[in-house]
Amino acid sequence: MNLLFSYTGRIGRGGWWLGYVLSMIIIAAIVGLGAYLVPWSEVMLRGPDGAPLMTADGSYRLDPSNAKLIPMWIASAIGLLLGIWISFAVHTKRLHDRGFSGWWVLLALIPFFGAIWMLITMGFFEGQQGPNQYGADPRGPIKA
Secondary structure, three states: OHHHHOOOOOOOHHHHHHHHHHHHHHHHHHHHHHHHHOOHHHHHHEOOOOOEOEOOOOOEOOOOOOHHHHHHHHHHHHHHHHHHHHHHHHHHHHHHHHOOOHHHHHHHHOOOHHHHHHHHHHHOOOOOOOOEOOEOOOOOOOOO
16 A cells, blocks of 8 residues: 555655556546446437437537536546556655655656656666665665
């Protein structure tokens, strides 16, 4: 649980990959559950009053006031917030392992560049050897 929810300490590359993949799985599972609870075909074909939502040109319009969407919105919001929290927590700890402040995680919010930087910096470079200001080396003590 400390891996996924705490913003303190350090983790190595393996822990970062594990936490990152877990956050994506959690987001997908919860959003998928919301979509399972409310099948899109039912939501898109009928409005709150049961009337068809097909427009004159044969396409469908989604009625955002449809009460059937509420469970899906709630599940999606919970999944997204939980996934963001976990993702930022593992990013912060990985940055600590590299010797950076956790605030550098904000670079990940920059479209395209942020994702490339995050992947290279956190996923492939080694962390600092030995203890640093953020904690002990996650690989253990250095052998002389």
